[in-house]
Amino acid sequence: MGSRASTLLREEEIEEIKKETGFSHSQITRLYSRFTSLDKGENGTLSREDFQRIPELAINPLGDRIINAFFPEGEDQVNFRGFMRTLAHFRPIEDNEKSKNPTASEPLNSRTNKLLFAFRLYDLDRDDKISRDELLQVLRMMVGVNISDEQLGSIADRTIQEADTNGDNSISFNEFIKVLEKVDVEQKMSIRFLH
C-alpha cells in the first residue's frame, strides 16, 4: 500500500543504500514502493513465488535463472537491501563516476560486474566455470522443444571451442570476458531509471 512506502523506510537506510548502490533518493523510494507491492505476504521480504507472479517474467525463458540471481546462496527470501543490490547491476554507467575515488571498491554497475551477473546466469552450480552441461541446460531453457538434442549439442560444442583458451573444456570468467569484449555491455545490460 502506498501509505506504508515512505514510512517504513528510514532515512539512514536510504542513505546506506544510496552509498552502496548509487541510486538517488527518489529512485530508492519508488523502488521500495514497487518492492512492497510485489510483497504479497507483507513480511518485508520477497520469495520466489512473489517474482513468478509477474506475468512478463513468467513467460521469459530465462525467468527462473533471473529470479535465482536475486537470492543469495541457499536462501529463499530476499530483503529490500538485497533487491536493490541486484538491481544496482543494471544502473547505467555514468561518465563522472569513472573519475571518482579510484581507491574505492568497484561499483556494482561496472562493466566487469555486469558481465559477472550474466556469467552467473550460465554458471548453474556457482563453481566459477561454465561446463558443457550447464551451457546445454541454459540453451535448452532458451529454445524449449524446438531444437533437437544433437543440434543443441553441436551448438554448445562450437561455443566452448571458440571461447576456451586453456583447454579445460569449460569457460572461465576471464574467457567469458574475452569472448564478449566487442559487445556494448554497458548499454545492453543497463536500464534507464527515471529520476
Add this chain to the structure above:
Amino acid sequence: MFLLCLGISITVWFTLLFVFIIMPAVLGVSFGIRSFYMRTLLKIFEWATLRMELGAKEKNQELYKPYTNGIIAKEPPSSLQQEIQELRGSANSLRSEPEFEMADIFYFCRRGVESIVDDEVTKRFSAQELKSWNLLTRSNYNFRHISLRLTVLWGLGILIRYGVLLPLRVTLAVTGICLLLRGGVTVVLYVFRLRSYLSEKVHLMCYRICVRALTAIITYHNRENKPKNGGICVANHTTPIDVIILANDGCYSLVGQVHGGLMGMVQRAMVKSSSHIWFERSEVKDRHLVAKRLGDHVADKTKQPILVFPEGTCINNTSVMMFKKGSFEIGCTVYPVAIKYDPRFGDAFWNSSKFGMVSYLLRMMSSWAIVCSVWYLPPMNREVKEGEDAVQFANRVKAAIAAQGGLVDLIWDGGLKRAKVKDVFKEEQQKLYSKVLVGDSEDQMEDKRSEDGTPEGDESSKDPAEGQ
C-alpha cells in the same frame, strides 16, 4: 427539552434530505450542488499538495512522487529477432548452420529485470497512485511532510466525511434499496399495460437515489448512441458500482450468478420489474446454455439490452484487459461504453483480494465523491463478410473503448489477478528464439524444394550457402 431538540433536528434533517436529494432524484432534475462541491474540493486538494511540497522543502527532503511516468524509461518495443541482431552487432546474413552467441543472454536478462521493476500487468490490480493528495489517509505517501494546518484540514475532512456524508449516504442507500424492493411489488399491482412504462420509471428513480447515495457525479457523453433493445452493451469493469452508473441513465438487463441472502432478495425483486438473466452456479460452466439464453433474450426486441462486462474481473481503470469472446459470438449489435473514473475524489476500484464488499462500500461512502465520465460509442457489428472472428471483433471493440477512455489497451487476461500465466506464452518466446538460432523452418523448406528443382535452381541455392 432534549427530546424536543432531537425531534426538531431530525425533522430538519429529513426535510432537507427530501427537498434537496430525494425529490430531484424522483423528478430527475439537478440543483448543481454536486458540481460546486467538486470544484471547491479540487481547489482544496491543490492547496494541500502545495503545502506538502513547501513542508518538504523546508526539511530539505524530497516529496515522494508516485511513478506516474513509470520507474524506468522503456525502449520502444521491437521484435525479439531485431533486438538479438542488434546485440550481435554486424549485419548477419542467413547461415545454414545454427548460430548462437553468448551475448544473446543479455536480451532475456534485461527484459526480465525490466519486468521485475515495472511490468504492465500487476500494477493494474491495485489502486492508481495520485499526483496530489486528496486528504484521504488511504492515498497518502508523505506522512512526514504534513504541517499543522494540513493536519487540521485533514481532521476536518474526516469529521465531514464520516460525520455528515456517511450517515447521509447510508440513509439514502437504504431508501434506494427499499424502494427497489418495494417498487417491484408496487408495479405488479398496477395495470398490466402500463407495467413496463412504470417499471422503467421506478427503476430509474431507484438508481438515481443510489447514485446520490454515493455522491456520484456522472457526465454522459454521446447519448445518441445509447444502447437499444436487442443489443448487448459492453463496458470496461472497475467496480460493481459500474452497474449503478450505467443503470442511472437507462434500463438494462443484467447477467450474473444467483446469490443468496440480501443480494438474492434484491435479484428476485429486480426480476419482477424487468427481465434479468440470473444463472445458477452450475449453469455458469455450460457455455452453450449461457449463449442460448443470451441469444434468446437478444432476439426478443421488447427486452432491454443486456449489460455485460467482458473483462470478467475488476481492473483499476488505467487499462482495458482481454475481453472474453463469449458475448461477441452471439451475433447481435454491440454497443460499447467507456467508463473513466476521476481518481482524485475517491478511488472507485474494488480490490477484491484486499476488501470485502461491505468494507468496500464503506470506503466508497466515506470518500469525497465518485466522479466519472461515461462515453456511449457508436454501435459495432461483427464483420462476418471480412472473416472477422469473435476474438478479433472483441479486440476491435476493446481498442475503441480504450481509445475513448484514455486507457491502455492490453492483451493480457484480467484473470491473471489470481491465476498463473499459461505456459503457451513462454513456448512462443522459445519458438521465436529458436528461429533466430536455426533460421525459419519455411526458409529451410524453400531451400529443400529448390534443391529438387532444375540445375539452375540447384546452383542458385548452393551459392548463398558457399558464400557464407
